Amino acid sequence: MGMIGALFQMQSVLGGAPISSPLGNSLIIHTLLTAGILSLASAFILGTPEFFIVAGVLMGSALVYFAQILLPLLFGTLSHDTLRGMRFSIVALLATALLGIVMATSYANGAFGEHHSIIRTAHYSLGLLGWISALIIYVSFQVVEMFYVTTPYSDWCKHNVKRILGFSIFFKILWLFLALPFAWVFDAVIGLLLIGFVITTTKRLRERKRRVSDVSIWFWFAGMGLLTFAVGAYWSYLILDYALLEAMSLIAFGLFALSIILGMMGKIVPFLVWFHLNASGFMETPIMSTIIPQKRLKLTFWLFSTMALVTLVSTLYPPLLSLAGLSGTALFGIILFNLITAQRLYAHTLKHGTKFSFNA
Secondary structure: HHHHHHHHHHHHHHHHOOOOHHHHHHHHHHHHHHHHHHHHHHHHHHHHHHHHHHHHHHHHHHHHHHHHHHHHHHHOOOOHHHHHHHHHHHHHHHHHHHHHHHHHHHHHHHOOOOOHHHHHHHHHHHHHHHHHHHHHHHHHHHHHHHHHOOOOOOOOHHHHHHHHHHHHHHHOOOOOOOOOOOOOHHHHHHHHHHHHHHHHHHHHHHOOOOOOOOOHHHHHHHHHHHHHHHHHHHHHHHHHHHHHHHHHHHHHHHHHHHHHHHHHHHHHHHHHHHHHHHHHOOOOOOOHHHHOOHHHHHHHHHHHHHHHHHHHHHHOHHHHHHHHHHEEEEEHHHHHHHHHHHHHHHHHHHOOOOOOOOOO
C-alpha cells in the first residue's frame, strides 16, 4: 500500500501526467486491498478455504485496477530511467498477483500440484525482486540524490538494473520449471546486483553534500544492513540447504523494504505538506522539520529497530514473536499518529491560513 501510494505521487512529479480522480481511484484500490488482505489473513488464521478465493478476487482486482490506471501514463510522452523502472516493477507486480491467485486457488481446494513449490518460489521472487527491489532501486535514483544532495548514480546502473533483474528472474523460474541444474547461478547474479546497490547507496549517503542531522538517513542505513543480511542468509541457505536460513532471509528482506519506506515517508510526507501549502501561497507554511518532529522520528526508528531485531531472533526462539508483535504495534501506532498530525496541520492551514496578497 505504501509503495502504491508513493507511485500515485511519483507519477505526477516524474511522469508529468497526474492520475485522474486520484482520491476516488485511490479509495477504490485501498478498499479492495484492505478487504483482500483481511480475507487472506483470515483464511490462514481460521483455515477457511472460501476466504482464499475471496482474497484472490479482491487483491487481484485491486492490482489490475491500479495497473490499468498507471501503466498507460507511464508509457506516455515522457520517458526516463526511473519511469522505465516503474513500468518494469508494475508488470512484475501483475505477474506476482497472477501467481498469488493460482496459489490461493490451491489452498482453497487443498490440492497442491507437483509444481506448487516452484510456483511459490516464482511468486515471492517476482514480488520481492521484480516489484519491491526494482521499485526501491529506481525510486532511489531520484530520492537519494534529491533529498540528501548526493552525486548521481551512474548511467550504467540506471540503464541495466531492470535488465539484469528481469533476465535473472525469468531464467531462474524457467530453470526451475524445466528442472535444469545450476539455477542458483541466477540467485548469485541477483545477490551481487543487490550488494552492488548497497555499496553504491551507502557510499553516496556517507559522502552526501548536505551534512545536517537527519533521522531518515538512519532508516536508509538500517535498510542497507538488512538487505546485506538477507542476501547473505539466502546464499547460506543455498549452500547449506537449511530452511531456517531461507525464512530469515525473506523476513530480513521484508524488513529492508519497510525500513526504506519509513525513511522515505519521513521525508516525503513533510515535503508534500510544505510544498502544497507553499505553492498555494500561504504565509504560515510550516517548515518541514516541525511537521513530523525529529524526536518522534527517532522514536519511530528505535521501535523499528527493536521490532526488526526481535523478529529475526524469533526465528531461532519463537516465543519472542509476541514481543515482536507488541513492538510492531507500537511502531505502526506512532506512524499512524505522524500521518494524522501532518494531515491535520495541512487541513488547518488550508482552512485558517492567510495567503499572500499581490494587489496592484
